[in-house]
Amino acid sequence: MKLYYLNEDQQDWIRLWWQALQPAATDAPPRPAMLASLNRGDRAALRHGATVDELLLTSATHLLARRLLTLESEKTSPRFDQDAYPALAMIAGALSQVITHVPSEQSLPLQLGFRANPDRPPFSELRFRRMQKARHDDDFYRQLVRMVRQAGRQADIRVVAEDLLGWYLERSRTVSPARSQKFRWARDYYNAV
Numbered sequence: 001m002k003l004y005y006l007n008e009d010q011q012d013w014i015r016l017w018w019q020a021l022q023p024a025a026t027d028a029p030p031r032p033a034m035l036a037s038l039n040r041g042d043r044a045a046l047r048h049g050a051t052v053d054e055l056l057l058t059s060a061t062h063l064l065a066r067r068l069l070t071l072e073s074e075k076t077s078p079r080f081d082q083d084a085y086p087a088l089a090m091i092a093g094a095l096s097q098v099i100t101h102v103p104s105e106q107s108l109p110l111q112l113g114f115r116a117n118p119d120r121p122p123f124s125e126l127r128f129r130r131m132q133k134a135r136h137d138d139d140f141y142r143q144l145v146r147m148v149r150q151a152g153r154q155a156d157i158r159v160v161a162e163d164l165l166g167w168y169l170e171r172s173r174t175v176s177p178a179r180s181q182k183f184r185w186a187r188d189y190y191n192a193v
Contacts, residue, residue, distance in 0.1 A: 006165065007075065014091075020035035021096060050142070055089035056086070080165065084165070087168035090140075090144070090168070091164050095160060098155050101157050103156050109189040110189070144164065
């Protein structure tokens with residue numbers, strides 16, 4: 001799956017950041033110095049954050065966002081800036097809910113909606129529509145967290161970050177309906193149902 005918003009360096013940073021939140025294995029390689037301070041307490045703070053404001057008040061969110069914004073500013077055509085802090089906070093919160101990174105080429109609704117039982121999505125059409133119609137960040141975030149939990153906390157962390165960033169940025173921009181994140185999610189969800 002080709003990612004539109006996040007380049008390879010940003011994807012690597014997200015992976016390293018997410019790994020630093022996980023319980024350290026005894027044979028795990030040492031963490032980069034920037035991430036040495038992250039621990040399970042940071043993950044717990046993110047998991048308990050119920051609103052974007054609460055997520056914005058965690059050091060782990062700022063650690064993730066600061067590096068992503070630096071890498072974004074180095075691009076020849078940056079697609080987001082510090083105005084995307086709420087999206088980056090939601091990414092931090094959503095990724096804290098993921099326990100197992102499962103590489104996938106599928107969009108977020110396909111990854112999370114049909115893993116356990118291919119005949120019946122654990123994420124109902126009603127919940128999916130509610131998420132699609134969310135007008136406020138907090139409402140969207142609650143629906144997303146519910147989706148991740150119902151999928152057994154397994155997802156491709158790159159796709160979670162990419163899709164969430166796309167959803168957030170496209171709300172404030174004019175995007176052809178057939179090219180929007182909402183459309184891609186709906187297409188993937190209903191084609192699988």
